[in-house]
Amino acid sequence: MHTHTHSGDIPLVSLANKNTAPNEVVSDLLTAEARGKDQVITNVKQRLSEKTVGFHDALKKHNLKTFADLYKAMVSTKQNVQKTIKVDRKLLQRLLIAVTAGRTVEMVNILKHELANPTVTGQP
Numbered sequence: 001m002h003t004h005t006h007s008g009d010i011p012l013v014s015l016a017n018k019n020t021a022p023n024e025v026v027s028d029l030l031t032a033e034a035r036g037k038d039q040v041i042t043n044v045k046q047r048l049s050e051k052t053v054g055f056h057d058a059l060k061k062h063n064l065k066t067f068a069d070l071y072k073a074m075v076s077t078k079q080n081v082q083k084t085i086k087v088d089r090k091l092l093q094r095l096l097i098a099v100t101a102g103r104t105v106e107m108v109n110i111l112k113h114e115l116a117n118p119t120v121t122g123q124p
Contacts, residue, residue, distance in 0.1 A: 013068045021067060028064035035062055040069060 008032040010019040012029065021029070039062070099105050 016067075019067065019070060024071075025065045025067060027067065028068065032064055035064070 012026045013019065015022070039060070043053075043059065047055050047057075095105050095107065095110065099107065
């Protein structure tokens with residue numbers, strides 16, 4: 001995973017969990033304002049000037065990537081429909097912070113066991 005820099009050599013990092021954003025997240029975050037302005041101009045043109053789209057029709061979503069997308073994983077369900085679930089990184093993050101702080105954590109024993117219900121995560 002490559003990281004994109006937005007200003008010189010400084011990568012875009014989440015203040016909440018110190019994760020570095022990949023290129024697609026950085027690109028989407030840094031271009032969100034411009035994309036929003038373009039969408040407003042397009043909507044005004046289509047709905048008020050040209051009247052090619054109904055005034056009350058739904059607006060198109062851009063679905064830009066954010067830091068929250070780093071914690072989602074796609075899994076298949078039994079009906080061949082894909083469902084997005086959040087990956088629980090907080091537990092491992094807390095354990096690693098505890099280890100870094102000098103606490104004794106037996107990661108080998110913890111990682112031997114499933115940390116979530118297999119039916120929830122979609123794993124066999």
